[in-house]
Amino acid sequence: MNLWLAILLLVLPVALAIVAVWLARRYEKRGPIVRFPEVAAERPNDLNFGYAIILGFVLVAALGTFQDARQAAIDEARAVTTLSRTALTMPAPLRDDLSHQLVCYARQVIEYDWGNEDVDGGAAGSRFVDATMDRISQTVARASQGEVVRDAALGALLQGEAELREARSLRLDQSGQLPALFWLMVIVGAILVITLSAVLLASEFTWFQVLITCGSALIIAFTLVLIAALDHPYSSNAPLPIVEPVAMQSSLDSVVRFASDPAVDRPCP
Numbered sequence: 001m002n003l004w005l006a007i008l009l010l011v012l013p014v015a016l017a018i019v020a021v022w023l024a025r026r027y028e029k030r031g032p033i034v035r036f037p038e039v040a041a042e043r044p045n046d047l048n049f050g051y052a053i054i055l056g057f058v059l060v061a062a063l064g065t066f067q068d069a070r071q072a073a074i075d076e077a078r079a080v081t082t083l084s085r086t087a088l089t090m091p092a093p094l095r096d097d098l099s100h101q102l103v104c105y106a107r108q109v110i111e112y113d114w115g116n117e118d119v120d121g122g123a124a125g126s127r128f129v130d131a132t133m134d135r136i137s138q139t140v141a142r143a144s145q146g147e148v149v150r151d152a153a154l155g156a157l158l159q160g161e162a163e164l165r166e167a168r169s170l171r172l173d174q175s176g177q178l179p180a181l182f183w184l185m186v187i188v189g190a191i192l193v194i195t196l197s198a199v200l201l202a203s204e205f206t207w208f209q210v211l212i213t214c215g216s217a218l219i220i221a222f223t224l225v226l227i228a229a230l231d232h233p234y235s236s237n238a239p240l241p242i243v244e245p246v247a248m249q250s251s252l253d254s255v256v257r258f259a260s261d262p263a264v265d266r267p268c269p
Helices: 003-028 043-087 094-113 128-142 149-174 180-200 206-231 246-258
Strands: none
Touching: 003 180, 003 206, 043 094, 043 149, 043 180, 043 206, 043 246, 094 128, 094 149, 094 246, 128 149, 180 206
């Protein structure tokens, strides 16, 4: 979610509330909109309560997406670190190649693959990281040829490569998990709640009608922004990114620090 979408989600409900209040006051001058104003004035509380239950349900689902996304990022970073430690048991040429490729992988995940949907990332992932992942697989395949690596170390190497590939796939799958029906439900519900609140309070004082209607709209707007942010936890376009590549940066530093090759931090191809 980018900054402009966040602003739009904040402005639209409040603008709708102002328009709804203006129309309700205008038609109220021609005659009562509702038959029993005293009873109608109590209905917005029921509307807000019902809609709050719906919002809470969607918010819990978005929070689950966020928690899964954070864990997926940690698991991917842990897979990089684990594979780099396994690489230390390999002969020098293969060890140095794999260590450098893991450094490139971590760099490119941070720079290109971290929810940079407008450039080269997003749910499909960056082609740079795809290429580096393929080179890692090729290096692991080289290690399995002949008797260059012991069976135990080779098994750990193959398992580490598979875990890294799976961890990245899981991370990419965690962006934008809420079904479109959820968004339709909360948006239609917001329109109904704001509009009906303005209509049912048309017989009240103007300041009270504006306070209740616009206040409800503002709370709904902030909740929608929060849900949108939680549903796109890796978005680099967000004003405040929810999940940042802190774990991957720590893994990158760890790989460089423990690598046997002094030039492991050289530029990537």
